Amino acid sequence: xxxxxxxxxxxxxxxxxxxxxxxxxxxMAQYNNETGSVNFRLKEPKSDISRIMGRYSFKGLxxxxxxxxxxxxxxxxxxxxxxxxxxxxxxxxxxxGKFKTSIxxxxxxxxxxxxxxxxxxELKTIVDNAVEGKELNTVQKNKKSFxxxxxxxxxxxxxxxxxxxxxxxxxxxxSYVSSFNVMYxxxxxxxxxxxxxxxxDKFDETQCLEFQNWLLGTERVGELxxxxxxIKRLSAVLxxxxxxxxxxxxxxxxxxxxxxxxxxxxxxxxxxxxxxxxEHDFSNSPRLERVRDLFVLGCHCSLRFGDITRIENGHxxxxxxxxxxxxxxxxxxDKYKTVNFPIFGYVGEILSKYDNNIKSxxxxxxxxxxxxxxxxxxxxxxxxxxxxxxRPTNEGVVFETINFADKIAFHDSRRSFCTNRYIEGWDLLExxxxxxxxxxxxxxxxxxxxxxxxxxxxxxxxxxxxxxQKADLxxxxxxxxxxxxxxxxxxxxxxxxxxxxxIINLKNIG
Numbered sequence: 001x002x003x004x005x006x007x008x009x010x011x012x013x014x015x016x017x018x019x020x021x022x023x024x025x026x027x028m029a030q031y032n033n034e035t036g037s038v039n040f041r042l043k044e045p046k047s048d049i050s051r052i053m054g055r056y057s058f059k060g061l062x063x064x065x066x067x068x069x070x071x072x073x074x075x076x077x078x079x080x081x082x083x084x085x086x087x088x089x090x091x092x093x094x095x096x097g098k099f100k101t102s103i104x105x106x107x108x109x110x111x112x113x114x115x116x117x118x119x120x121x122e123l124k125t126i127v128d129n130a131v132e133g134k135e136l137n138t139v140q141k142n143k144k145s146f147x148x149x150x151x152x153x154x155x156x157x158x159x160x161x162x163x164x165x166x167x168x169x170x171x172x173x174x175s176y177v178s179s180f181n182v183m184y185x186x187x188x189x190x191x192x193x194x195x196x197x198x199x200x201d202k203f204d205e206t207q208c209l210e211f212q213n214w215l216l217g218t219e220r221v222g223e224l225x226x227x228x229x230x231i232k233r234l235s236a237v238l239x240x241x242x243x244x245x246x247x248x249x250x251x252x253x254x255x256x257x258x259x260x261x262x263x264x265x266x267x268x269x270x271x272x273x274x275x276x277x278x279e280h281d282f283s284n285s286p287r288l289e290r291v292r293d294l295f296v297l298g299c300h301c302s303l304r305f306g307d308i309t310r311i312e313n314g315h316x317x318x319x320x321x322x323x324x325x326x327x328x329x330x331x332x333x334d335k336y337k338t339v340n341f342p343i344f345g346y347v348g349e350i351l352s353k354y355d356n357n358i359k360s361x362x363x364x365x366x367x368x369x370x371x372x373x374x375x376x377x378x379x380x381x382x383x384x385x386x387x388x389x390x391r392p393t394n395e396g397v398v399f400e401t402i403n404f405a406d407k408i409a410f411h412d413s414r415r416s417f418c419t420n421r422y423i424e425g426w427d428l429l430e431x432x433x434x435x436x437x438x439x440x441x442x443x444x445x446x447x448x449x450x451x452x453x454x455x456x457x458x459x460x461x462x463x464x465x466x467x468x469q470k471a472d473l474x475x476x477x478x479x480x481x482x483x484x485x486x487x488x489x490x491x492x493x494x495x496x497x498x499x500x501x502x503i504i505n506l507k508n509i510g
Contacts (some may be wrong), residue, residue: 298413
């Protein structure tokens with residue numbers, strides 16, 4: 001038998017549970033009954049004939065739509081929002097009434113399935129579907145929306161950045177973060193244009209291909225590499241949804257989510273070409289001269305644009321002839337890295353020209369690339385230089401001719417440094433000392449040697465080894481000579497003339 005106290009306690013718990021259950025259903029019923037209002041107006045009330053426009057208003061949100069109907073303004077009652085005369089009065093009023101019913105019913109259907117206030121984009125989809133007579137595709141109740149998963153994903157990125165900064169690590173680059181926001185903005189625009197709901201359960205390879213075609217068709221992306229990044233970011237969000245158990249959809253693993261990009265074409269300048277570039281007279285165009293110097297600086301120090309344009313006095317050690325800089329951005333790294341390397345090639349001359357303050361002549365990367373193409377066209381050698389390559393097309397592999405000056409970009413200076421040092425026989429670790437890469441596979445993509453280059457590299461390595469051996473031999477001879485001179489000095493100071501004479505005779509005999 002239960003005590004009176006125990007029974008009272010049980011009853012109290014039941015009452016609380018019943019009350020909470022009642023509050024829940026009361027809240028949900030109230031929530032599910034919330035809809036907006038539909039109103040109509042004339043778009044051209046002063047014209048001979050006007051289109052009838054509609055507006056659905058709900059909780060501060062408004063969505064306009066076209067009814068596709070027209071009426072003479074004198075037959076329109078602005079108070080009742082109805083047509084008062086004319087042979088098609090009844091037909092138009094019936095259609096307007098149907099619009100009202102369809103939109104409100106569509107909103108009720110949304111409420112019953114989602115139990116939440118629709119976003120602005122979702123409200124527009126509800127209205128557009130109702131106006132076009134399309135059925136609203138809904139999903140199970142109380143599930144995570146696409147927007148929920150995306151916002152949770154971005155929140156994690158934000159927290160990772162804060163943790164990295166707090167712990168002295170390298171945070172995710174702002175361009176990486178913004179690429180997710182750009183993807184999601186495009187995705188929502190795609191959903192609006194096609195009157196669909198973004199559904200974490202239903203976004204499959206078909207919708208992915210539709211999204212890709214929409215991106216290309218609307219010119220949101222111009223290059224396949226950009227399209228690949230968009231879909232890669234989308235896949236990361238979908239993967240997050242699956243890993244957290246919000247969905248069983250694993251379509252992101254399908255081949256359609258992997259955008260195939262043809263091999264990229266990159267230009268590389270040889271050392272003789274860098275000499276032609278550096279010796280060209282740009283005194284009449286200081287703007288192009290500065291950009292030329294920045295590019296040549298990159299060809300001989302291998303730093304990225306963002307690091308080159310930060311160089312100032314504090315980075316230069318005149319006594320040792322070295323440059324030391326904390327890298328601003330690295331590929332696939334989460335820690336800061338400092339590179340320290342000897343000044344090479346034209347670097348010293350260019351640094352001296354600008355008093356070691358390259359930061360003072362820096363402009364945006366975009367303008368730099370535009371000016372680069374302009375200055376390369378100014379030089380006859382490069383303006384006439386063309387490159388022939390094969391590339392894949394829908395009709396098979398074809399040859400295409402490319403103007404060298406049209407394809408040049410600042411990052412090609414980094415590739416030029418790596419390729420030229422490789423050809424000259426430098427050890428990979430020596431080149432790595434300049435570039436600051438942390439990923440070997442990425443590092444190797446910066447080498448663009450041809451078969452002829454490989455032959456030259458072999459010859460260069462032989463010549464370089466012979467030079468080093470000769471230098472080592474000279475160093476050894478110098479050390480031996482220093483030792484003999486030291487010994488002779490000691491004998492002179494001690495007065496041991498006989499032994500001194502023997503050393504001198506031995507040296508003459510040798």
